[in-house]
Amino acid sequence: MAEKGPPPPHPSQAQRGTREGAAQADLSGQVALVTGASTGIGRHLVEALASHGMAVAGLARGEERLRAAMDEVSATTGARTLAVAADVTDRASVEAAVERVVEQLGQVDLLVNNAGLIDALEVPLWEADPDQWWDVVSSHVKGGFLLSRAVVPWMVLRNRGRVVNIASGMSVRARPEYSAYSVAKTGLMRMTEALAAALEGSDVRAFDVSPGAVDTPMTRSMAMWQGFEDWTPPERVVEMVLAIAAGELDAWSGRFLRAGADELHVVRGVTPERDARQLRLVPYGDVDPLA
Ligand SMILES: NC(=O)c1ccc[n+]([C@@H]2O[C@H](COP(=O)([O-])OP(=O)(O)OC[C@H]3O[C@@H](n4cnc5c(N)ncnc54)[C@H](OP(=O)(O)O)[C@@H]3O)[C@@H](O)[C@H]2O)c1
Numbered sequence: 156m157a158e159k160g161p162p163p164p165h166p167s168q169a170q171r172g173t174r175e176g177a178a179q180a181d182l183s184g185q186v187a188l189v190t191g192a193s194t195g196i197g198r199h200l201v202e203a204l205a206s207h208g209m210a211v212a213g214l215a216r217g218e219e220r221l222r223a224a225m226d227e228v229s230a231t232t233g234a235r236t237l238a239v240a241a242d243v244t245d246r247a248s249v250e251a252a253v254e255r256v257v258e259q260l261g262q263v264d265l266l267v268n269n270a271g272l273i274d275a276l277e278v279p280l281w282e283a284d285p286d287q288w289w290d291v292v293s294s295h296v297k298g299g300f301l302l303s304r305a306v307v308p309w310m311v312l313r314n315r316g317r318v319v320n321i322a323s324g325m326s327v328r329a330r331p332e333y334s335a336y337s338v339a340k341t342g343l344m345r346m347t348e349a350l351a352a353a354l355e356g357s358d359v360r361a362f363d364v365s366p367g368a369v370d371t372p373m374t375r376s377m378a379m380w381q382g383f384e385d386w387t388p389p390e391r392v393v394e395m396v397l398a399i400a401a402g403e404l405d406a407w408s409g410r411f412l413r414a415g416a417d418e419l420h421v422v423r424g425v426t427p428e429r430d431a432r433q434l435r436l437v438p439y440g441d442v443d444p445l446a
Contacts, residue, residue, distance in 0.1 A: 183208030351409030
């Protein structure tokens with residue numbers, strides 16, 4: 156009889172990870188555009204994409220911090236990088252930024268919509284500052300829309316390219332103190348679905364990647380993460396985006412993946428069907444007329 160003992164400890168986020176390790180794809184010759192590249196997750200992504208051979212353009216509002224980040228990445232990886240300062244919610248700036256990227260690095264193979272804000276006040280929505288509330292929604296939704304609108308037509312013309320929208324647990328479940336962010340991330344996820352559906356039949360694809368809980372300036376500013384320690388290693392986000400860039404997860408176009416929970420060696424072998432990992436109503440039972 157098997158000896159009974161205490162259950163094995165639940166592995167930490169850092170101990171989990173992919174059995175086969177990060178994608179080792181050679182992405183050289185390809186071009187990535189990452190928004191929100193100057194810090195946090197965006198900063199990790201530009202470094203990883205550059206070290207896998209991509210020429211990488213980073214976009215953020217604060218020019219000095221962005222330029223320093225992109226110069227550092229170029230110095231450590233030897234890759235071509237470009238800093239394009241712009242506000243993702245400003246149509247003219249986004250269009251000019253994308254034009255610069257295409258002129259200086261070439262057509263974009265991978266767009267990562269990562270830039271965005273979080274509710275500053277952490278109050279129920281009726282107490283929220285209306286301007287800040289809309290700024291949060293706009294940073295994710297208008298930002299993702301304007302970037303996609305500027306980049307995707309060229310992807311369609313070349314019949315190649317991938318868009319990654321950085322999602323969140325709040326894409327699928329609202330939190331009362333982050334109502335703008337919940338609305339924004341759900342809207343962005345719906346945008347991924349609409350985009351992927353419109354692109355069906357082409358070799359251009361769109362994905363939602365939720366990063367889990369990564370230690371960044373954003374999470375440091377949020378009361379809900381105070382005292383939290385089981386952070387998702389940024390490497391988990393990076394390997395997911397690298398796998399997408401390498402075309403390993405194309406079957407997941409229009410659907411939600413979660414770094415740190417989804418293991419690459421598992422999702423690589425899954426072809427999700429019907430509405431799997433998409434935003435839907437949950438029926439209340441078999442007789443639900445909306446089921
Ligand atoms: N960290 C997490 O655990 C976590 C979890 C779920 C989802 N996410 C999502 O992951 C993404 C990155 O998060 P993070 O934690 O790395 O955030 P962060 O540390 O706050 O970094 C945000 C980045 O976005 C840029 N940015 C913000 N507003 C912008 C705008 N209007 N136009 C252009 N750039 C803008 C910032 O630079 P400037 O201020 O200079 O513009 C900065 O580079 C966000 O979409 C976030 O919602 C993060």
